[in-house]
Amino acid sequence: MSLLSDLPRDEEKRSLHFIEQIIEEDNLSNKHQGRVHTRFPPEPNGYLHIGHAKSICLNFGVAEKYGGKCNLRFDDTNPEKEEEEYVQSIMEDVRWLGFQWDNEPYYASDYFQQLYEWAVLLIKKGVAYVDDQPQEMISQQRGTPTRPGIESPFRTRSIEENLHLFEAMKRGEFPNGSRVLRAKIDMSSPNMHMRDPVMYRILHAEHHRTGNIWKIYPMYDFAHGQSDYIEGITHSLCTLEFEVHRPLYDWFLDQIIETEYRPRQIEFARLNLSYTVMSKRKLLELVQKGIVKGWDDPRMPTIAGLRRRGYTPASIRNFSDRIGVAKRDNVIDVGLLEFVLREDLNKTTNRVMAVLNPVRLVITNYPEGQTEWVELENNPEDTESGSRHVPFGRELYIEKDDFMIDPPKKYFRLAPDREVRLKGAYVVKAVRYELDDKGELSTIYGVYDPETKSGSGTKQPKVKGTLHWVDASSAVDAEVRLYDRLFMDEDPAGHKDRDALDFLNPDSLVILKNCKVEPSLAQAQIGDTFQFQRIGYFCVDTESQKDALVFNRTVPLRDNWAKLNK
């Protein structure tokens, strides 16, 4: 009978977060005739980040769950900060995450005329007035949280004068900052936002959509609720810092609404991620100071950065799902983000062989000049993925870390007189090694057992370790960029006396130029993702070229050996 019983079984069992509870109560009481309409309202003044992703998943997710709609609305009421470039990137990011907004994108700027008319209405009702005072004066008169404000001398202006002045403001007859339109509410309200808030300011600036038509622009508070109202939004979800704005949101709506319908603002806690910063201001600073290479630098928590890093839309949606929605401040361990990423990539990406820090391994009893093609599974987690053939020869590259002259106990890899399995090929034993003039390991010499070929069916010796390798004669060179967290502090922006930039991780990017990858990777396209066997997940960077491959490390594999040695 109820909507509840229409939900799929597993959804039904899962407990509802507080916003879903509100929606279901509204549906039960038929508040909006069962209608659910949300919106994601970014200001186009920067790139979207993982925190926005939470909001996107929430707004679109809730709409989808209850058979409703979700609008994309650009909150573009401040022409001085907003740009078309950001509009484009935001649309791209939302689509990439896998969401489809209802209709065309909406813009608060589409409502400028309507908003203006409502402002005139408020003046006529005697609840808005033009203030001629300079900004500093108005700010002074506002008082403090603990001391009431005082009323502006222009507060009692006649309606006619207000109308004329506001008209003149609109016509552009006054310079920036010379006058504002204010709501006449209560200068002694304990809520600072109710102390005659500014509704309109004069801005002789070019707007990215309306050009130079408007000389006055509405403030957020005078635009947002009305925009929601115009679009028929039922549940207007925003972050906690807008909680104190809610009385004002409702007050403006009270002035203009004649219908029973009205949107409701509901606040939830924004996402905080450990070891990173999330404010647009800080992110912009990282870009402008050249600490990262741009908004889409793979170390950035922006959607664009995560995408370039190799994150999948599904992993971000799962993440958003697992972190939940509540009202208490939170700091999510970045490890959770990495967990959902690996969870997704493990199931979906093909395994390939790549040696990041190569050292030569010569198999002395393998025929010189011979190459054989060994078969390797593409993805043991996905039976559909098939297999491929990879060349194997007398000279190979293996990982420097996979050989130790004097290994500790529990080291399962290659060492003098020790045997390991070369993945998909043979068991080899190291017999001797050479050092270069700097004392660095240069070549390992070993012997293989022809009887031990993978898949040959003969009974195999037990070896402790399996190594990845690349055939030296056919290996392809590649550059690999190892990314790590940008900050070494768990909460870089959370220190009163220190700047987040004090905690930068000097090793957040390590570039490896001499990597050897299996020949099939020569065909890899930008954006392709792989698991480099035993190392981690990697993707082809946007800067990669046909004969100058560049891979980004998306996230390393879990590594118990590394943990043991910590």
Add this chain to the structure above:
RNA sequence: UGCCCGAUGGUGUAAUUGGCAACACGUCUGACUCUGGAUCAGAAAAGUCCAGGUUCGAACCCUGGUCGGGCAACCA
């Protein structure tokens, strides 16, 4: 020292709205493994910010504190 909001294992989120505090990540064992990955089995870890009260029974209701966050842009 005004107003608003919040407080549950290390982290995050639950608790059928007053009925044995659960799930996930992380941590630690062990099994398995031609990825020290994955998978599987198990363990430790909170007695719900504090103090009172109501109740047969309180994480949940009441009172008073404590701590944390937000609010004084012509930003959103």
